[in-house]
Amino acid sequence: xxxxxxxxxxxxxxxxxxxxxxxxxxxxxxxxxxxxxxxxxxxxxxxxxxxxxxxxxxxxxxxxxxxxxxxxxxxxxxxxxxxxxxxxxxxxxxxxxxxxxxxxxxxxxxxxxxxxxxxxxxxxxxxxxxxxxxxxxxxxxxxxxxxxxxxxxxxxxxxxxxxxxxxxxxxxxxxxxxxxxxxxxxxxxxxxxxxxxxxxxxxxxxxxxxxxxxxxxxxxxxxxxxxxxxxxxxxxxxxxxxxxxxxxxxxxxxxxxxxxxxxxxxxxxxxxxxxxxxxxxxxxxxxxxxxxxxxxxxxxxxxxxxxxxxxxxxxxxxxxxxxxxxxxxxxxxxxxxxxxxxxxxxxxxxxxxxxxxxxxxxxxxxxxxxxxxxxxxxxxxxxxxxxxxxxxxxxxxxxxxxxxxxxxxxxxxxxxxxxxxxxxxxxxxxxxxxxxxxxxxxxxxxxxxxxxxxxxxxxxxxxxxxxxxxxxxxxxxxxxxxxxxxxxxxxxxxxxxxxxxxxxxxxxxxxxxxxxxxxxxxxxxxxxxxxxxxxxxxxxxxxxxxxxxxxxxxxxxxxxxxxxxxxxxxxxxxxxxx
Numbered sequence: 108x109x110x111x112x113x114x115x116x117x118x119x120x121x122x123x124x125x126x127x128x129x130x131x132x133x134x135x136x137x138x139x140x141x142x143x144x145x146x147x148x149x150x151x152x153x154x155x156x157x158x159x160x161x162x163x164x165x166x167x168x169x170x171x172x173x174x175x176x177x178x179x180x181x182x183x184x185x186x187x188x189x190x191x192x193x194x195x196x197x198x199x200x201x202x203x204x205x206x207x208x209x210x211x212x213x214x215x216x217x218x219x220x221x222x223x224x225x226x227x228x229x230x231x232x233x234x235x236x237x238x239x240x241x242x243x244x245x246x247x248x249x250x251x252x253x254x255x256x257x258x259x260x261x262x263x264x265x266x267x268x269x270x271x272x273x274x275x276x277x278x279x280x281x282x283x284x285x286x287x288x289x290x291x292x293x294x295x296x297x298x299x300x301x302x303x304x305x306x307x308x309x310x311x312x313x314x315x316x317x318x319x320x321x322x323x324x325x326x327x328x329x330x331x332x333x334x335x336x337x338x339x340x341x342x343x344x345x346x347x348x349x350x351x352x353x354x355x356x357x358x359x360x361x362x363x364x365x366x367x368x369x370x371x372x373x374x375x376x377x378x379x380x381x382x383x384x385x386x387x388x389x390x391x392x393x394x395x396x397x398x399x400x401x402x403x404x405x406x407x408x409x410x411x412x413x414x415x416x417x418x419x420x421x422x423x424x425x426x427x428x429x430x431x432x433x434x435x436x437x438x439x440x441x442x443x444x445x446x447x448x449x450x451x452x453x454x455x456x457x458x459x460x461x462x463x464x465x466x467x468x469x470x471x472x473x474x475x476x477x478x479x480x481x482x483x484x485x486x487x488x489x490x491x492x493x494x495x496x497x498x499x500x501x502x503x504x505x506x507x508x509x510x511x512x513x514x515x516x517x518x519x520x521x522x523x524x525x526x527x528x529x530x531x532x533x534x535x536x537x538x539x540x541x542x543x544x545x546x547x548x549x550x551x552x553x554x555x556x557x558x559x560x561x562x563x564x565x566x567x568x569x570x571x572x573x574x575x576x577x578x579x580x581x582x583x584x585x586x587x588x589x590x591x592x593x594x595x596x597x598x599x600x601x602x603x604x605x606x607x608x609x610x611x612x613x614x615x616x617x618x619x620x621x622x623x624x625x626x627x628x629x630x631x632x633x634x635x636x637x638x639x640x641x642x643x644x645x646x647x648x649x650x651x652x653x654x655x656x657x658x659x660x661x662x663x664x665x666x667x668x669x670x671x672x673x674x675x676x677x678x679x680x681x682x683x684x685x
Contacts, residue, residue: 118165121582122189124148124175124205125196128550129221129243131156132575133193138165140597141579141668146184148172150196175205180212191217191582199224203231206238219581223450239581243574248454250573252462254566255443255509257541261320262589262600264663266647267629270320271591277318283626285665286593287311299596299667300624315593317628317665439465439487440506441542446470446493446523447514448477451548451570455511460484467502469493494522496530504530508542517554520547524562534564583671591665600628600665601674607658608680617652619662622677624670630654631661 121137123130126149137143144165149157150173161169172179180186192209194202202220209216218238222228225242232240253260259272270277271285287301288311301311442465445456452468453476459466468481468488481488491498493512504510510527512520524545534543545565549555555567576590576597589600605611611618619625631645647663656662656678666674 119143119190120146120188122146122148122184122186122192124192124194124202125221126150126154126157127197127571128156128569129571129575129578130193130195131160132571133195133578134160134163134166136575136579136597137582138163141583143190146170146189148175148179148184174201175208177208177212180209186213186216189213189216191219193219193221193578193582195219195221195578197223199227203227206235210235217582217584219578221578237585239585241574241578241581242450242454243570243578244451244454246577247451247568247570247573248458251451251455251511251513251546251568251570252443252458254568255511255544255546256464257536257544259318259320260591262591264588264600264602264628264647267663268320269317269628271315271317274313274316277316277320281316281318282628284311284313284316285591285598286315286596287313297593297596299598300626300665300670315591317591439467439503441465441508442467442503442506444469444499444502444504444507444510444527446510446512446527447520447548448475448481448488449513449515450476452511452513453477453480455513456481456486457484460486467507469498469502494519494526496526499523499527499530505532507531509544509546511546511548513546513548515548517549517551520549521558521562523547524565528562528565531564536564583668586675587671598665598667599671600663601671602631602661602663603674603678604633605656605658605660605662605678606680609658609678610676611656611678612658614656615652616650616654616656619664619674619677620652622670622673624667625674626665628663628665630663632657633659633661 119141121143123134123137123145124147130147130149134145134147137145142165144167145163146167147157147160147169149160149169149171151157152161152169152171157169160166168183170179170183172183175184186192186209192206194205194209196202199222202222206218206220209218215237218235220231220235220238220240222231222240222242223244225245228240228242232238249261252258257276259270259276262269262271269282274281284301285299287298288296297314298311301313443459444467445452445459446469448456448468448470452470456466456468456477457480466486468477468486470478470488470490471492472478473490478488478490489498489501491501493499493514499510504527510524510531512523512527514520514523524547527545531543531545535541536544543564545562547555547558547562547565547567548569549558549567550569550571552572555569558567559565576592580587580590580597580599583599586601586603587599588602591598591600616627616630619627627650629647629650631647633645645661662674662678664671664674
């Protein structure tokens, strides 16, 4: 077979540049789940993952190019024949350079670019049309948090907040089952999107359902609570003695002043406070008793107040320094401990913080990527080895609800998870009472499955495991906005416009029910404005079966790949159909 020639003309053709776990998972998804032929561009064809990709079916060629140029894209890859190009190497600059070269060779080619740098991603995305700029860490963070907390996966469809999870975990607002189990010839079979309407003769038992969810409550002001905690934590014996002496002194002075029949208790306490805190001026007309109390309180307060002030200032400064650069953490409970503040750990930390969940971070380096982010968010950081019990004890793992070990080293993550398991409370994994889980970042699937059996109440995931489905879905077109995966199966969440002249125009939404494996979540009634543009932020309306589809409507659906392709044909005019 000639290099780069597709195995079947009816199959899609994709190009993937990169080497590593994410490119491998992406190529695997494209060749199996999305039934495409793939050309791989790799800097080293003999590298581990390059060899694994070369052995996959429907990988038609592996091209060696450290920095692909025009000749690589034009002749070796034959980019003009490809449906999409994914640039997913570990080098942001290399991915961006390759994207610009590819656009010169094949203008308009669908691009999916992996970019680690958040500012770079925001800066280049508006300047590349028909392009998706993604971060695998950003995509994986919500899923990792959901795994650690035993929560359903979250979807945000710009106006509709949804979760996808087991029926026991999502008990309210259930829309419909996504996956169900049917008995086929006596054997259980997992089916995506059970028939609509349900087949009463052979009902499916839902294993994954889609449901609405309430928005997150506003994030509490953790900074105020933490400052209060710092002050309380810093109250030592000497400060307590100083405060006690000052309190007794003021109380005694107020009692003596109140013995004067012409002085009430309120006036006596007011005078005693002023005298005791050094805030009163001499009064020549006052009685001898008042003079005596004033002198006594002033003399004693000169010694006591500096001690109180020094104790409070010292406790605040010491505690804030300790939590900023490593040391004892405030007495938090029901928090989540994140071990490893690289790209993925930092994303998970932000996700937890934004959801109002208390976090304690652990990293062995004071200058780790996420330490500055943690300081900005006022999240305490323990600097130390996450494998050591003493370090994890400082992070109060024994009082935590979950631990995520997310360093870039598999063995460090395993050791950290094993140590955390010794300190965590007994695991409880049931709806409404879920705590004590450990999540490890591991790259090899087989190794990860074995470690889950080895360490109780643990889950092993990688960023690429959660991110690869989104990268693969993005290569299908700009209408795919999310993906829901269950085991090795994936459903796509898409927003498709109804075009003028398409088969869908004039038909009711119920007509879509006859499509295989398509469910309509809602629609945006979005007719063109007088200037010809459309309002892409139009509100998402509930799906009304009687609504007749019109040009400009945007259908938000969840579907299998085959169902989405059929829906594309139905909503596109004849000139744009696949």
